[in-house]
Amino acid sequence: xxxxxxxxxxxxxxxxxxxxxxxxxxxxxxxxxxxxxxxxxxxxxxxxxxxxxxxxxxxxxxxxxxxxxxxxxxxxxxxxxxxxxxxxxxxxxxxxxxxxxxxxxxxxxxxxxxxxxxxxxxxxxxxxxxxxxxxxxxxxxxxxxxxxxxxxxxxxxxxxxxxxxxxxxxxxxxxxxxxxxxxxxxxxxxxxxxxxxxxxxxxxxxxxxxxxxxxxxxxxxxxxxxxxxxxxxxxxxxxxxxxxxxxxxxxxxxxxxxxxxxxxxxxxxxxxxxxxxxxxxxxxxxxxxxxxxxxxxxxxxxxxxxxxxxxxxxxxxxxxxxxxxxxxxxxxxxxxxxxxxxxxxxxxxxxxxxxxxxxxxxxxxxxxxxxxxxxxxxxxxxxxxxxxxxxxxxxxxxxxxxxxxxxxxxxxxxx
Numbered sequence: 001x002x003x004x005x006x007x008x009x010x011x012x013x014x015x016x017x018x019x020x021x022x023x024x025x026x027x028x029x030x031x032x033x034x035x036x037x038x039x040x041x042x043x044x045x046x047x048x049x050x051x052x053x054x055x056x057x058x059x060x061x062x063x064x065x066x067x068x069x070x071x072x073x074x075x076x077x078x079x080x081x082x083x084x085x086x087x088x089x090x091x092x093x094x095x096x097x098x099x100x101x102x103x104x105x106x107x108x109x110x111x112x113x114x115x116x117x118x119x120x121x122x123x124x125x126x127x128x129x130x131x132x133x134x135x136x137x138x139x140x141x142x143x144x145x146x147x148x149x150x151x152x153x154x155x156x157x158x159x160x161x162x163x164x165x166x167x168x169x170x171x172x173x174x175x176x177x178x179x180x181x182x183x184x185x186x187x188x189x190x191x192x193x194x195x196x197x198x199x200x201x202x203x204x205x206x207x208x209x210x211x212x213x214x215x216x217x218x219x220x221x222x223x224x225x226x227x228x229x230x231x232x233x234x235x236x237x238x239x240x241x242x243x244x245x246x247x248x249x250x251x252x253x254x255x256x257x258x259x260x261x262x263x264x265x266x267x268x269x270x271x272x273x274x275x276x277x278x279x280x281x282x283x284x285x286x287x288x289x290x291x292x293x294x295x296x297x298x299x300x301x302x303x304x305x306x307x308x309x310x311x312x313x314x315x316x317x318x319x320x321x322x323x324x325x326x327x328x329x330x331x332x333x334x335x336x337x338x339x340x341x342x343x344x345x346x347x348x349x350x351x352x353x354x355x356x357x358x359x360x361x362x363x364x365x366x367x368x369x370x371x372x373x374x375x376x377x378x379x380x381x382x383x384x385x386x387x388x389x390x391x392x393x394x395x396x397x398x399x400x401x402x403x404x405x406x407x408x409x410x411x412x413x414x415x
Contacts, residue, residue, distance in 0.1 A: 040071040040086075041414045047312040050405035054397075066312065070113065080120045086113040114145050124155045136188070138301040139273060140239045140256040141202045146184070157192035168210065182233070183207040197244030206262050208233040235262030250277040258296060269296030271319065286331035292319045304329065304345045305368035305386035306406060313386050313406030316361065323353035343370040345386075358395035365389045378415060384408040 048063040069089040076082045088111050116130025128150040134141065150163040168182035186204035193199065214228040239256035255272040263269045273290030292298065297319030303309040307327075308318040319325060327349040335341045347366040368386035375381060388404040 037074045038071060039074070039415060040069070041412065042069040043067065043410055043412045045312065045408055045410040048407045049313070051402045052315075052404055052406070054400055054402075082118045083116075084118070085115040087111070088113055124153060126152045126154075128152060136200070136202045136239065137241055137254060137299075139241075139254050139298050140271065140302075141204075141299070159188075159190040161188040161190075163187070167206070180210050180212065182210055193244075196246075197242070199240065199242045201238065201240045203236075203238040205236050206234055231264075233262050233264065235259030237262055248279040250279065251275070256296070260294075263295055265295035265321075267294035269294045271296040271298055273302075282334065284333040286329075286333065288327075288329040288331065290318075290327055292325045294324065295319075295321050297321060304331075304347055304366055305370065305384050305408075306366045306388035306404060307347055307349060307364060311384065312408055313384065315388050315390075315404050315406075316364070318349075320351050320353070322355075322360070323351065325352070326350050339374045341372050345369070353393075356393055358393055359397060359400060360393045361390055362393050363391045378413060380412045382408070382410045382412060384410075 044065065044067045046063065046065055048061065050061050052062065067090055071087050071089070073085040073087075074082070090110075112131060114131050114133045116128055116132050118126055118128045120126045128148075130147065131145050132148040132150065133145055134148070146165045146167050147169075148163050148165040150161050153160045163186050165184035165186070166181060167184055184204055184206050186202065188200065188202050190200040191198065208230075210230040210232075212227050213230045235258075237256070237258040239254060241252065241254040243250075243252045245251070252275040253273070256270070258269040260266060260268045269292070271290070271292040273288060275286060275288045277284060277286045297317060298308065300308065300310040300314075300317055303314070303318050305311055305313055306315050308314060308316075318327065327347060329345060329347040331346075332344045333341070334343075345366060345368045347364075347368075349364045349366075351361050351363060353360060366386060366388050368384065371383045373381045385407045386405070388406075390400065390404070392400045
């Protein structure tokens with residue numbers, strides 16, 4: 001659902017970004033008016049943790065509330081150039097955003113998720129620039145938004161997106177001629193093979209030009225503290241995903257590679273997974289198997305309720321920063337009615353280390369469920385309950401063997 005503000009209200013929001021805009025299709029609004037389309041979502045979440053505190057076995061249960069309101073601003077100027085932005089309000093530190101300080105006296109909970117401009121150059125070519133989302137997949141390359149410039153070529157079943165990104169805009173007093181930035185150069189090809197199959201790739205070179213992490217300084221005693229040199233993180237990373245349908249089975253496979261220097265490990269990292277979803281009438285079984293090697297970490301969105309999934313109940317992400325990981329999962333999805341659906345997850349993960357020590361995770365079993373109820377077209381309730389049974393290496397503390405239990409009750413509203 002969207003609302004359109006016109007005249008003075010729209011001018012206040014759009015400012016000098018556009019001279020004329022419509023609620024959707026370019027050219028829809030007269031030249032003398034300016035319009036902007038608003039949409040968004042809001043959520044309020046109750047989070048409960050049992051035995052999440054590994055340092056104190058007496059702390060059995062803790063809980064808290066978190067909330068987020070997001071508003072999307074979408075405008076199309078005369079001629080077709082579009083402006084898109086998304087703001088978060090009272091976001092409680094969602095991912096990369098500044099957290100609220102808890103008392104409201106110095107509110108810091110308003111942040112920008114994305115803000116960019118799209119300009120069509122022809123029927124097949126457009127330019128996109130600004131703070132851009134780059135959600136290639138949940139498994140990899142779904143990182144925090146950076147400032148980017150993309151050129152998008154789209155013709156028939158083929159799309160090609162070369163891009164430049166600024167991951168860090170730094171400076172140093174030691175060398176003003178060195179911009180000390182962290183640049184990224186990438187290309188994303190997407191090919192639809194036929195009505196059932198497609199393949200896409202994401203290839204990036206990370207050019208770390210930062211030479212110094214800190215400048216020289218003077219401490220409280222008057223002694224000079226030397227500058228801290230920066231570890232070069234230049235290197236290549238990339239991923240390929242294939243998705244398609246074979247009969248009643250939806251198949252997805254993805255493999256990713258990260259060069260050691262960029263990953264910050266001794267060896268290059270590799271990760272992959274395959275997924276098969278069986279389209280049966282009553283219950284949809286989904287089988288997932290995958291592995292990570294030599295420090296590879298999947299993106300935080302990939303996973304379930306307790307392992308990965310970017311949820312408030314998440315205990316560990318999919319990956320092993322100090323070695324390898326193998327995992328397999330069974331997911332069952334069932335739509336009970338048009339309003340009510342349920343999902344069950346069973347996951348086993350096994351860890352392997354280059355150098356094994358005490359207090360390192362050896363294996364984990366997750367049993368979890370998700371229930372979603374649609375109260376109306378725009379409002380839904382979601383409940384997640386997860387149980388994680390960890391096993392640790394020999395010599396580990398007994399408190400580490402306690403099972404984690406996490407739950408989330410959330411109300412979602414879209415507008």
